[in-house]
Amino acid sequence: MDLLGSTTALVAICLVMLMVWATRGKRKNCPPGPMSLPLLGSLPLLKGQDTVSCLKELSKKYGPVFQVNFGSNPAVILCGYEVVKKALIDRGDEFLDRGKFPSSEKASRGLGVIMSNGERWLQLRRFSLMTLRNFGMGKKSNEEHAQEEAQRLVQELQAKKGEPFNPTTLFNSATANVISQILLGERFDYHDPKYLRVLYLLTEAFRLESSFAGQLYNLLPRIMEYLPGPHQTFFKYVYEIQAFMDQKVEEHERTLEPSNPRDFIDDFLLKMEQEKKNPQTEYTRENLMMTVFDLFFAGTETTSTTLRYILMVLVEHPEVQAKIREEIDEVIGRERPPALKDRLAMPYTEAVIQEAQRFMDFVPLGIVRMAKADLEFEGFTIPKGTTVITMLSSALHDPKHFKNPYHFDPNHFLDEKGAFKKNAAAIPFSAGRRNCLGEGLARLELFLYLTTILQNFQLKHPPGVDRIDLTPDVSDAANIPRQVDLCFIPR
Structure with a gap:
């Protein structure tokens, strides 16, 4: 075949491929x-x-x-x-x-409870919901853990003496410790270097995967797999966190007392023993490690980041901050810590939290x-x-359900009398059978941490700063707020 014929054949093949692609x-x-x-x-x-x-x-x-x-x-x-x-x-x-x-x-x-499907997902989600409740989620004991963590958070913030600082790591520690007590049976010191390393990896891995550079892997995985870039760092960080969780599972295997399960991992290990003769079981060590990873991530990064964003919004809207503080002083006062029961009597605070979640997207x-x-x-x-x-x-941001969809407006969740008003379109945790497993825990922590902070501090810009940019630092798979310094001025 001469050169002209070869070229014609190649063009024809390309045209056919394009036609197939166009109709695919x-x-x-x-x-x-x-x-x-x-x-x-x-x-x-x-x-x-x-x-x-x-x-x-x-x-x-x-x-x-x-x-x-x-x-x-x-x-x-x-x-x-x-x-x-x-x-x-x-x-x-x-x-x-x-x-x-x-x-x-x-x-x-394909392991764990977040990305699995079929019978695996069904078994792991059912077990996770039941066991999380058994070890305190939705119970008074879990609220008490969050209250204790909120007070430790106040102590750490007081030590800053109103100086500007970035609260990301501190908030990560406070939120992670609540879910850690359920999953791992322990809380960590805020200055523990191993724990801080895990929290850093968690934050960075989420940022990398959520960025456009990270999403290129999802668009072109077969090509990106062999190229350097942020996606490779993401996998490195994730595997290091998983190694930490695997180490915790090993520690539980060595110290397990079947008659006295301490936490989620112990309960899963006991379930593995019950199911060891079942060839169809999903209660495997691999699924245990990945489920603990999933729940730790869901119970830490999202809540911590949301709390940080809410405080950024309140610095930009001092009138909203002042109104929440008035509600805190009226309902709770200064002599006792906030409790979950207070939420029903604090419609404005609840409206601000839900509006900030909506606005954050x-x-x-x-x-x-x-x-x-x-x-x-x-x-x-x-x-x-x-x-x-x-x-x-x-x-x-549906204009049929929110009057000012692209503006921060707590009135989206308040009726004409100032009472809290639910809005069906407010679904930051998704909806249906695969909604966020940790929604209840996240709402508990956001309310307790926010009210405890504002009970004790006034939030301000750092000296010389008059505006915080509320647009995301990363905006693709997730909208991640910018890293900024805040001032927590003791009241």
Whole structure:
């Protein structure tokens, strides 16, 4: 074959491949969406925008249900509270499974309670919910642990004597110690270097995976696997945290007393012994380590980051801070620590917490789902195995449910008489059967830590600073606030 013939054949093959790609996934009655390119998918559409903003713009053109390609993977996007609710709650069983998220899949190896599916997820979630409750979550003992940790937090803040400092590590320690007592049966000193190392790794791993550079791995995993970059650092950090958790499991194996289980790990080890003759059991050592990792992360990073963001918002809105403090002085006073029972009598404080969570929009895309079977949804066909993204951000900023969706406004959660008003579209923890396992614990800690801090301190900008930038430092899979110094002035 001469050169001209070879070139013609090559062009023909390329054209055929492009035609196949262009029609790939475009089955009859599939959701509409923009054209995508081989390998890159819809990536060129971003044009410098963050993923969330781009998807919201596309929804204006294609409607609340549309399809894009992330790399070579088609994904159906659900935008707006009504369709998100329909998928997560009304038809939740059809969208129950986790979708493709290569970085988390590699890090977890399909183990644990966050990224698993099917019988594994069912068994591990049921066990986790039951055991977390048995060891205090939702009980008075857990509240007492959080109150004690809040007082230790106050002591650490008092030692700063009003000088500006970044509270990230301190908040990580305070939130981690509550879940640590349930999972590991111990709390750690705020200055323990090994513990501080784990908390640093946790924060950095989450930041790396959430960034656009980290998300490139999820778009092009087969290519990025062999390239250096932040994604490789992410895996290194995750595996180091997992090694720490594995060491804790080993310690529990050596000291286990079957008649006196101390914590989550002990209970899981006892369940493993009960199930050791069952070839179908999901109670394995590998699942134990990964489940402890999942719960430790869920009970630490998200709550700590949210608390830090709420305080940043209050520094920028001193009138809101002052009004919360008035409510604290009226309901709680200065002589006793805040308690969970106070929350019902403090509608403004609760409204501020929920509005800050809405405004923060911590996990804007939610955690990916997958269609369990071929299904019809909102007039479109979604094939089995298709990745489905339920955009929590679109619910949290839905103008049908929030008067000022892109402004911080506690009145979104208050009625005309100043009483707390629930808003169904406020779903920062997701919704349905796969909502956040630690939602109750997070709400408890946010209320107790915030009220305890404001009972004892006034929050201010550092000297010479008159504004905090509330836009995220990282904005892609998660909106992570900027690292800033704050001043905690004793009252």
